[in-house]
Amino acid sequence: MSTADATQMIEQRWGTFYRWGPYTLLGFGVLMSVATSGVVGMGPGEWYVSGALVGAALAVQAWWGVLAGSRPGPSPAGTLYYALRWAIAFVLTWINPFFAFYAVAGYFGAERLLPPRLVKPGLFATAVIMAGSQSGGLPPRDGLGWAVFGGLLAVNVVLLAVFAHLAVQEDQRARDAATTIVELERANTALQQAMDENAALHAQLLVQAREAGVADERRRLAAEIHDTIAQGLTGIIAQLQVVTNARDEKLAREHLDRAAALARHSLGEARRSVHNLSPTALEHDALPEALKKTVTEWAERTGVRADFTVTGPAEPLHEEIEATLLRIVQEALSNTARHARATRLGVTLSFMGDEVTLDVRDDGRGFDPLATVERTGSGGFGLDGMRARAERIAGSFTVESEPGHGTALSARVPLVRHG
Structure with a gap:
């Protein structure tokens, strides 16, 4: 009311x-x-x-x-x-x-x-x-009656003055309360407008995140094609050229086997790139289950011991948040398999109030992040991609590594619930 x-x-x-x-x-x-x-x-x-x-x-x-x-x-x-x-x-x-x-x-x-x-x-x-x-x-009938009348009149006047004063105070309190209620209604209206504007801005940011994600995926796929498939095809061509000019059947067979191995590897890289383009792991599982399966499959494929841990009460996250964290883990696992020579790896997903933290640590050979930036002009395509993914959803990404002492990656993103 x-x-x-x-x-x-x-x-x-x-x-x-x-x-x-x-x-x-x-x-x-x-x-x-x-x-x-x-x-x-x-x-x-x-x-x-x-x-x-x-x-x-x-x-x-x-x-x-x-x-x-x-x-x-x-x-x-x-x-x-x-x-x-x-x-x-x-x-x-x-x-x-x-x-x-x-x-x-x-x-x-x-x-x-x-x-x-x-x-x-x-x-x-x-x-x-x-x-x-x-x-x-x-x-009044006599002097006493007039005295009584005068005293009662004085009492009535005093009571009237007291009650009038109380009525004025009560009326002022009512007016103050009415003013406060009006101000609260205005504040609530302004707050609701701000919440509506924030919701609209959030929706706009998600749309922009999707658009940026498409562009990022295109850059990632182009880089992976250049770094893996294109190089593999180049190697296959080189091996076949050797076979064409080789007169020794044993030598030709050896180069053919190398070409076949390069073709199988390139095919695997192509499948991996296409798989990473769309996070199919999230089609039937929530993020914790999808990450656990991803880590387990990676461990079986590479032979590296890998553990996955969830801390805090798990909550269903927005699709963009889940996809971003899954892609970061996939990229981190790919980098570890290529470069780290690790014997053990750990992935931890932590739900902490209003944010989610993802940590990936390995005991591999590590590297100097500053030296990598100086040499390549960036943090490497994989690190830049992971950082860009995290920052696109208002998160942060940090890298801690030292030659001979492994690598630790950490992504912190806001906890935006599903729906």
């Missing part, structure tokens, strides 16, 4: 009281006056006057009920209504003190009916009726 709705509901409730409350209070005053008429000593003439005044009060109230809708704030008509109601209540209470129940209505709505300069006089006039009723009726 908004602030405006809550305010409207409160105003409707008070509007119902202002319209029907005086009727109820008048009715209760009539009942109490009838019940106590014998004690008070009301004569026939007083009954006639009381009846006429009750009828006048009903007429005044009905008149104001018709007029109130067009005059919601202080107005001359509201002042006249308040004065007529007070005068009727004063005379009724003079006749029977229990008619003061009707006079209580003067405490409510004075701010709605009277101009600001008349609010306090109007409340004081109502307090006079209440003090007269509480002191035994108007007018």
Whole structure:
């Protein structure tokens, strides 16, 4: 419920009281006056006057009920209504003190009916009726009665001032609370807009990541074709040229065997490149299972002991995150098989709050990363590719290696959940 709705509901409730409350209070005053008429000593003439005044009060109230809708704030008509109601209540209470129940209505709505300069006089006039009723009726019969009346009037005025002050404070607190609620609604709206913008930006980044991934795959495939398949074909051609010119059948057979081995190797490289173009390992398995199978198959193919470990509560990740981490592991394993001469390798996937960490360590011959950069002008195609993959999804990639002491690769990427 908004602030405006809550305010409207409160105003409707008070509007119902202002319209029907005086009727109820008048009715209760009539009942109490009838019940106590014998004690008070009301004569026939007083009954006639009381009846006429009750009828006048009903007429005044009905008149104001018709007029109130067009005059919601202080107005001359509201002042006249308040004065007529007070005068009727004063005379009724003079006749029977229990008619003061009707006079209580003067405490409510004075701010709605009277101009600001008349609010306090109007409340004081109502307090006079209440003090007269509480002191035994108007007018006081002797000096003691006047003293009691004066004391009760003072008490009523003090209580009225106290309650008015509390009402002002409560009204200010209500206004402050309403202002706070409005500010919170604005803040929530701004926050929701920011979240929507972030979601749109995230979707745009994913689209750009996919596009960059396509370009990266093209560069990777071109580099692998150049480094493996093209070199293999060059070697095959060289071996066949030797066979063409060879007169020794044994020598020709040896070169043919070498050409066949190069062809098989090139075919394997081609299959590997095509396989890496699309992460089929993720079609049926989540990332941890896919990484475990990849590491296990690599260990069986190379004969190197390889272990895979998962730490932290595993969660389903976004497809781009899973594909990136799988590609990094595949590239790291390929580099290790080609260059590291390792006897042991470990892959660790760690789920840590709002990020995922992938570590690949081997005990191979290692290398000097700075010397590699100086020699090639980059960190090597494989390292650059892994770093580019990680950075494309707002991650980071680090390499720690030293000749003779193995290599450690670490990729840290944000934990973006599936869906």
